[in-house]
Structures are given as structure tokens and as C-alpha cells.
Amino acid sequence: MRTNLTREMCGCRILDPLWAGWWRGSGACAARRVGGFGAEARHQSHPRDSSKRSRSLGNQPFPGLLQPENLSREELIDVLRASVLDQKGKPGELTLFSVLPELSQSLGLGEQELQVVQACGKETSGLVLLSSCPQTASRLQKFFAHSRRAQRPTATYWAVTDGVPATSEGKVQAALKLDHVDGIDLVVPLKSPSRKHILEGVKRTLSYFRVVATGSGCALVQLQPLTVFPSQLQVHMVLQLCPVLGDHRYSARVGTVLGQRFLLPAESTKPQRQVLDEALLRRLCLTPSQVAQLPLHLHLHRLHFPGPRPRDAPIELLAPLPSYFSRTLQCLGLHQR
Template sequence: MLEVLYEDNHVLAVNKPAGLLVHGDETGDTTLADMAKAYIKEKYNKPGNVFVGVVHRLDRPVSGVVLLAKTSKALARLNELFRSRKTQKTYWAVVQRRPPQEEGTLVHWLVKDSSRNITKAYAKENRSGQRSELHYRLLQAQQGCYLLEVNPITGRSHQIRVQLASMRCPILGDLKYGAPQPLPDKSIALHARQLQFEHPTLKTQVTVSAPPPQNAAWGPFR
């Protein structure tokens, strides 16, 4: 069942649950795009194929706002907004170690190993890496866990996960980047909290927010 956050004739924003793929991969598992097509087909009683364009993605174990396009015009314009970094993304992350500063900016050069689906972060410039930058600030501390607000300036694969781990603050449940144990549902405590973007046809600013998952990792911060 899709949790729809915003919808009009051109765009559809939903709250992706952790564990769901945004776009198809070799597993053949049901995707968010599949569910969106089925939702539109049923809601509007559309015959034939339904168009849904994937504008951006979240890693499978990550939850939160995902923006989809309902028309090819919207898809092209939204793709350009994301490519030119004219959107504002806000994430929440729960970590088990207090960051060295309550607020800061992290810059690394990230190198992705596609064969292992893992990214490495280098503090100094690396010719084969992509410069990656994010800003974080500590929002709350509860029960030995720390809630960080993260604004990525760039959009690299696994960027938030590996950059937070590089300051010895791995995300809760993220075994790939140094968390000591998994979460019961195999998710990680990283959530795409808010997305701000220019509407592809109206040219107005749209802000979409998603509540975090109903699991124990987020309980102290509700």
C-alpha cells in the first residue's frame, strides 16, 4: 500500500518503506515504480500501460520521500533539477556515537566498488573519486542514540552512509559501513525526511515531508 505524500497531474511523491526497491534489479522483486503504476491504474481506472518515471532513488534499506513523474514532460524537467542540484534534500539519521561537533560539513572523495556495491571515502583528493560534501547537525540525543539532520550538497552512491561512518558515526543497523549489529527488520536508520523542489509545470516551490518509520530505531525521536 503506497503512502502518498503529494500528488497532482504531473508528480507523485510517496513515503518509501525500508526494504523496498525503487527501481528493478536482478532480484526481480516488486518495486516502488511497480506499486505506483498499479496505484495510478486503479485510482484513475486507466486502460493499458501507465507511465511512471523514476526521478531519483533511495537505497533499498533506506526509507523516506521519493519523487516520481507521471508525465514525460515532468520527468525531463525534474531530471534536470536533480542533475543541476536545484533541489534541497533533508535526511534524518540515527547514530550510536555522538559526532565530534554538534554541526559540521564533511568533504570526501568517494570511490565506488561496483562489484561489491560498497563505497570508500578518502579525506584527500583522489583522482578516481568524486568530490562529495554534506552538512550535518545534531538535533537530539536520547537513550544513547543521536538524531542527525543531514543535507547532502552532492548526490553520490551511499554518500551519507559512508561519510557519517568516516567520522566514526555509522548509521544504526548499517553493517556495510560499520554498525555493530543489524536492526530486526534489516533496515538502516536513514530516512529521507524532506524534499524541496520546483514544480515542473507550475514553477512553484513544493515541500514534501515524510514521517519516519514505525520501528524501534526511531522510537526515542517521535
């Protein structure tokens, strides 16, 4: 998996060899128990050269959204280093993985290599866990894998959807495969996968969802994946006929006739810019041309995992919403019940 660096990041040191941060945020928060999506950050960081990055924002309609071409490699390292708010231990296309060696050196870790323990998807904002200790990384990865097998969710996402799910809560199950079409990797659902399909890379996926708020024909949805597959949550919401706002890859699979939504064949539907109706554009204060830059409103909001010692209470991390995400909630009147 490759995570593009398209947002400002801040984070906090949680365990001795473990860091947590998030994309597209402006603060950091770590707590044993967390309630609601609107909790304020308890720490703020101000990376060097922040004025240079703030100037790049201009008057764009998506506050907090940085353009990757405006970041140099050195500026990216500065942002990442500034994201560590509490460090108690040893001190091409821009991606998190491509700069891990420099980040490790910048943090004074010497020969220790940083590893990605848990990360959000390429276009998704939210928490990212890094570790400089192979044993800690292995222990946590085993914990996440065991939790998935036991169908215990460890990650909670927030999404704004164009449309409201038919039920207030439920689960989405789908067999998904990854196809390479016209130079683009696309996830395609299969209705009745055979054993041969499963052996060829088709995966049975599962996500829980709960509608938190509705307004203006949209919804704020809590999502908890029980499996891991590229673009799983976006595709699952499309199967509910409610694509995630800013999904310019899969939203075209939802068609509308006389106000009724239906699924178009995934195999023959090419990705295109998401189409929003005029009323929704007015609520979001966007022009049709600005929709192409609308970021994906999918945010890895919360993670929980065991404490550093067996008797320690579980740790739960909360990532504040990016400013453009919060602005969208305000524009649509989506408030937590």
C-alpha cells in the same frame, strides 16, 4: 539505482503528472511549509488486503517493517495503487522499477509510462517521486541537478547514529569510489584522489549535517546531501565515527579501543552485522540475535521543488517517520530540541 520494496508505502498526488509516496510509512502528508520531524500525516490510506500484511508483522521488535518475501507481486501493486491519495488526472526481486508498468496500468494511465524522478536508496525509507509526464520529470531532474551545482540542498534526511558527532553541525567532504569486492558493491573513500582517479569514477561528495538531539550515546542527525553517490550518507557518518543505526555494511569500519573510536582501513574491512553495546541493546529492548534484522535508520524526510507554474510557491513534501523509527527515538529519549 534499485529500490527494494521492504516496507508499506503511502503517498499523495502533488502535481498533475507527478506522484509522491514513501517507503516504510503509514500515512501521507504534503505541505507548503513543514517544520519538525514529528508532523502528523494529514491523509491516511488503507490498502486492500492490509489485514494480510498486518498479520505478517507478528510480534517482531521493529513495528512497521515488512518482510519482502511476504509480498506477492499483486499485493505490491495494491499497496502502490492505494498510495495515490489524490488523482486528478487520467486515471524476480521485487523492486519499484520492476512493477512500474503494472502500476501505470493499475492507475489507468494507459500508454503513459511512470518514471522515477527522485527516490531514496535501497535500504532507506522516505519519499519517492513518480511522474507520468516526461516533460515534468525532465524539468524536475534539471532543477535537482541545478540545485546540486549551486550547493542548495533539496532533500533532508533524518538518521539515528550509534555515537554522537564531535561537532553539533558541519559538513563532510570525501572522495568516494565504488568497488566490487567478493560479489558485493562497496563504497570506499580515498584520501587524496588524483585526476586519474576522478576520471576513473571517483566522485567528490559533500553533505551537511546537524545534530538535532542526543541521548543514550546516540544522536538524531539531520543530513542534507549536496551530491549523489551510492551509500553516501552512511559512509559520511562512518567518517564521523558515528555509523547509522542498522548499517550492517559500513559500521564495521569504526573500531573502539578503551572507549575511543577510530577508523579501520575501508579496503580491508568486510561488511558484518552491526555490533551494539549491551547498554544500547537494553535501551532498544533487543537481543543480540535481533540486531541482524535492525533496519537502517535513515529516512528521506523532506523534499522541496518548484510549483507547477513559474509563479507558484515552491512545494515541500514531508514523509512521516516509520513506526520502528519513532519507536527507536522514544527508546533512546531522542526528542527534537
